[in-house]
Amino acid sequence: MADKYVNVALPKGRLGEAAYDIFEKSGYACPEIHEPNRKLIFESVHNRVRYFWVKPSDVAIYVEKGAADIGIAGKDILLEYSPDVYELCDLHMGKCRMAVAAKRDFKDNPDTALRVATKFPNIAKHYYAEKSREIEIIKLNGSIELAPLLGLSDVIVDIVETGKTLLENNLVPCETVAPVSARLISNKVSYKFKNSEITQICKKISSICKDKSND
Amino acid sequence: MILNDNELLPSERAVYTLRTLYLSFGYRRYKVSKFEEYDLYAENKSFLSDKSILTFTDTDGRLMALKPDITLSIIKNTKDSSGMQKVFYNECVYRAGGSGFKEIMQTGLECIGDIDDFSTAEVISLAYKSLESISGSFLLDVSHMGFVTGLIGMITQNGAARSELMSAVGRKSADTVRAVCSDIGADKKYADALSAACLLYGTPREVLEKARPLCLNDEMRASYDALEKISGYMEKSGLAQNLRIDFSILNDTNYYNGIIFKGFIDGIPQSVLSGGRYDSLLSRLGRKQGAVGFAVYLDGLDRLFSDTDTCGGESIGG
Numbered sequence: 001m002a003d004k005y006v007n008v009a010l011p012k013g014r015l016g017e018a019a020y021d022i023f024e025k026s027g028y029a030c031p032e033i034h035e036p037n038r039k040l041i042f043e044s045v046h047n048r049v050r051y052f053w054v055k056p057s058d059v060a061i062y063v064e065k066g067a068a069d070i071g072i073a074g075k076d077i078l079l080e081y082s083p084d085v086y087e088l089c090d091l092h093m094g095k096c097r098m099a100v101a102a103k104r105d106f107k108d109n110p111d112t113a114l115r116v117a118t119k120f121p122n123i124a125k126h127y128y129a130e131k132s133r134e135i136e137i138i139k140l141n142g143s144i145e146l147a148p149l150l151g152l153s154d155v156i157v158d159i160v161e162t163g164k165t166l167l168e169n170n171l172v173p174c175e176t177v178a179p180v181s182a183r184l185i186s187n188k189v190s191y192k193f194k195n196s197e198i199t200q201i202c203k204k205i206s207s208i209c210k211d212k213s214n215d
Numbered sequence: 216m217i218l219n220d221n222e223l224l225p226s227e228r229a230v231y232t233l234r235t236l237y238l239s240f241g242y243r244r245y246k247v248s249k250f251e252e253y254d255l256y257a258e259n260k261s262f263l264s265d266k267s268i269l270t271f272t273d274t275d276g277r278l279m280a281l282k283p284d285i286t287l288s289i290i291k292n293t294k295d296s297s298g299m300q301k302v303f304y305n306e307c308v309y310r311a312g313g314s315g316f317k318e319i320m321q322t323g324l325e326c327i328g329d330i331d332d333f334s335t336a337e338v339i340s341l342a343y344k345s346l347e348s349i350s351g352s353f354l355l356d357v358s359h360m361g362f363v364t365g366l367i368g369m370i371t372q373n374g375a376a377r378s379e380l381m382s383a384v385g386r387k388s389a390d391t392v393r394a395v396c397s398d399i400g401a402d403k404k405y406a407d408a409l410s411a412a413c414l415l416y417g418t419p420r421e422v423l424e425k426a427r428p429l430c431l432n433d434e435m436r437a438s439y440d441a442l443e444k445i446s447g448y449m450e451k452s453g454l455a456q457n458l459r460i461d462f463s464i465l466n467d468t469n470y471y472n473g474i475i476f477k478g479f480i481d482g483i484p485q486s487v488l489s490g491g492r493y494d495s496l497l498s499r500l501g502r503k504q505g506a507v508g509f510a511v512y513l514d515g516l517d518r519l520f521s522d523t524d525t526c527g528g529e530s531i532g533g
Binding site for chain 1 (some may be wrong): 352354356386387388389390391416417459461463479481483484485486
């Protein structure tokens with residue numbers, strides 16, 4: 001039986017490129033992807049895979065709706081949107097954490113609602129609901145670090161990788177919400193109809209990613 | 216037939232095919248109205264897969280709902296004293312979606328009464344045949360609630376940890392299962408069994424062989440036996456080719472117990488059929504009987520077949 005094509009959604013940017021390298025190493029190369037052109041979909045007839053680049057926060061949507069069979073998404077995106085997908089393996093890369101950060105001299109005043117600026121309103125809501133803290137969410141789409149500096153918010157909930165940007169702006173991470181790393185996700189129905197193809201990919205990728213974390 | 220078959224939409228054709236199928240097995244059509252008192256859903260909200268309910272006040276000032284679900288209404292209107300009831304329905308259900316209101320065509324059947332292995336097997340066979348009559352490329356996944364809940368029960372009694380583990384199993388995330396287990400200091404033996412169980416997928420033969428050594432208590436063994444019995448029956452009836460076992464399919468433990476199943480059609484990205492044994496729901500409603508049934512969601516069909524007509528679609532497996 002001819003293998004079926006597996007559609008892979010990769011997040012645009014550094015994480016996606018590193019993820020593609022892993023696919024390449026696992027034997028799912030698609031040389032066309034390196035050619036400089038404006039194509040959106042890259043196909044390898046030989047390896048029966050199709051790749052496409054999408055905005056990182058959209059990967060989960062493409063996979064949940066079945067436009068992509070599998071994809072690479074950060075745990076932050078999965079926590080924020082809770083898509084109905086399988087989370088098959090941890091790639092142990094793109095490691096960072098979701099954290100609360102504030103100005104160095106910030107003191108929490110439990111008298112009033114805490115103003116939280118973030119790109120991840122659901123994660124922030126969930127985190128503070130568990131602590132029974134009343135908050136006011138300020139949803140921003142970028143430059144989150146600016147919010148506490150200008151007095152727009154008391155704290156921010158954002159991804160912290162090295163903490164360098166925070167430090168340069170006189171902010172400090174004060175609480176960790178959750179560890180974050182890249183995950184291989186799969187559409188639940190594709191997983192069943194393309195089971196041998198997807199489990200094969202998953203097996204190869206997870207063996208490579210394990211090797212890496214042992215180094 | 217008065218109608219020209221070609222004039223029907225795929226979903227409409229499915230409604231007629233399924234009706235003929237259910238009638239031929241002695242199921243009676245059950246017609247319900249579109250409206251129900253809201254209280255019924257308020258008390259059993261987590262039974263509904265989608266919690267959004269459209270409500271309005273009737274002329275007497277009572278709070279009413281446009282039905283989000285048919286099963287609850289059928290159970291409410293049957294009585295313990297009436298013996299075995301086999302009914303099917305074809306109704307619209309209403310949900311408040313992200314982008315407004317939605318009317319969804321739904322067909323389903325319920326078998327309520329003194330449920331034995333035979334009635335369970337009959338309902339699962341009908342689920343299989345329902346999918347078969349809709350598309351040649353389908354899969355019916357079966358599981359047993361007791362297998363996973365039995366194992367999780369040995370790991371922890373803590374409610375938050377339990378639901379975290381359930382959700383990790385539902386996502387087939389073995390990494391998360393292991394992380395949660397090590398956080399709460401669970402025995403490694405149980406953590407390994409649960410992370411292995413959530414990844415199992417395949418034909419009943421393949422999965423049962425791998426699942427046997429994972430049975431660590433009586434509840435799990437009983438679930439295993441029930442699955443073995445059902446798949447044996449399905450095999451003998453020639454209904455096993457598209458049958459799979461998947462322990463990651465889970466339903467709310469407050470309502471479902473025993474066998475559960477979900478059906479899929481190649482090309483539709485969500486499940487199209489969902490059902491199982493739900494004695495717990497009946498006992499919550501103060502009833503002594505058992506029940507097993509399923510619902511078929513027909514709203515994805517029309518798009519699927521219109522796509523394959525125009526683009527040729529990808530060849531179906533088998």
